[in-house]
Amino acid sequence: xxxxxxxxxxxxxxxxxxxxxxxxxxxxxxxxxxxxxxxxxxxxxxxxxxxxxxxxxxxxxxxxxxxxxxxxxxxxxxxxxxxxxxxxxxxxxxxxxxxxxxxxxxxxxxxxxxxxxxxxxxxxxxxxxxxxxxxxxxxxxxxxxxxxxxxxxxxxxxxxxxxxxxxxxxxxxxxxxxxxxxxxxxxxxxxxxxxxxxxxxxxxxxxxxxxxxxxxxxxxxxxxxxxxxxxxxxxxxxxxxxxxxxxxxxxxxxxxxxxxxxxxxxxxxxxxxxxxxxxxxxxxxxxxxxxxxxxxxxxxxxxxxxxxxxxx
Numbered sequence: 001x002x003x004x005x006x007x008x009x010x011x012x013x014x015x016x017x018x019x020x021x022x023x024x025x026x027x028x029x030x031x032x033x034x035x036x037x038x039x040x041x042x043x044x045x046x047x048x049x050x051x052x053x054x055x056x057x058x059x060x061x062x063x064x065x066x067x068x069x070x071x072x073x074x075x076x077x078x079x080x081x082x083x084x085x086x087x088x089x090x091x092x093x094x095x096x097x098x099x100x101x102x103x104x105x106x107x108x109x110x111x112x113x114x115x116x117x118x119x120x121x122x123x124x125x126x127x128x129x130x131x132x133x134x135x136x137x138x139x140x141x142x143x144x145x146x147x148x149x150x151x152x153x154x155x156x157x158x159x160x161x162x163x164x165x166x167x168x169x170x171x172x173x174x175x176x177x178x179x180x181x182x183x184x185x186x187x188x189x190x191x192x193x194x195x196x197x198x199x200x201x202x203x204x205x206x207x208x209x210x211x212x213x214x215x216x217x218x219x220x221x222x223x224x225x226x227x228x229x230x231x232x233x234x235x236x237x238x239x240x241x242x243x244x245x246x247x248x249x250x251x252x253x254x255x256x257x258x259x260x261x262x263x264x265x266x267x268x269x270x271x272x273x274x275x276x277x278x279x280x281x282x283x284x285x286x287x288x289x290x291x292x293x294x295x296x297x298x299x300x301x302x303x304x305x306x307x308x309x310x311x312x
Contacts, residue, residue: 008144012136015087018079018171026056026170034078055180056170069162073188076142077172090130104131142194207279208286216272233272243296256281
């Protein structure tokens with residue numbers, strides 16, 4: 001097993017899920033469990049200037065050992081998605097994968113026909129979870145790569161380089177990873193985010209993104225006496241979603257096509273909330289998508305009292 005693999009397996013076992021429902025930074029203190037480990041490992045390597053700030057960002061400057069190089073940076077995030085359980089992670093290495101069905105557990109399996117990305121790793125050693133949690137490769141693979149870079153540079157001083165900046169951020173999965181980035185410290189002219197999909201892939205552009213938090217207020221009346229009185233917040237949430245363009249559901253889009261992705265919905269009769277991710281590469285279309293959310297909100301607000309909308 002390579003040192004890089006050992007790092008990755010060590011990191012994924014640390015629960016670092018972020019939480020979109022709180023406003024603190026970082027959104028979860030447990031993200032710092034991995035960040036503190038990274039600082040300690042960097043100290044052991046010999047980087048005594050590595051530090052973790054109060055907001056959960058870990059930084060390191062690797063000083064230049066030669067002139068004439070442009071300062072560059074690398075960034076990855078320690079948090080994992082909140083969409084699925086983040087612990088306990090039980091990784092498994094499949095050596096020399098041959099394209100057959102991968103049985104994660106008795107209920108979940110993967111095959112290249114369903115997951116075409118598996119076709120790109122035939123003949124490779126791959127790491128999977130047991131299907132009960134996220135693996136956390138997004139983005140602990142990037143974290144492991146950057147830590148490996150730091151160790152290789154200090155082990156091989158003959159590799160000439162300019163100033164190199166590393167940053168491990170919290171809360172990327174909830175859209176806040178850059179909110180408190182220390183640009184005064186991170187003086188790179190160019191930086192690369194170590195986060196992606198296929199091996200060897202380089203992405204040189206990005207999409208526009210926003211969150212929409214839509215709140216629905218109903219009126220809870222005993223169902224035995226609710227005629228012409230009850231307003232069910234859950235029904236309003238359904239109606240709101242049905243008014244969004246169906247063609248922008250992510251299950252129907254690809255490539256540069258934008259989407260509105262419903263990531264979470266919680267509702268009772270008197271109160272509900274839906275959370276959406278809004279994305280588009282084209283700024284004008286991105287703004288139109290956001291305007292659509294506002295138009296639907298205004299339409300529902302204007303028609304709820306008269307029941308015009310509910311009679312459709």
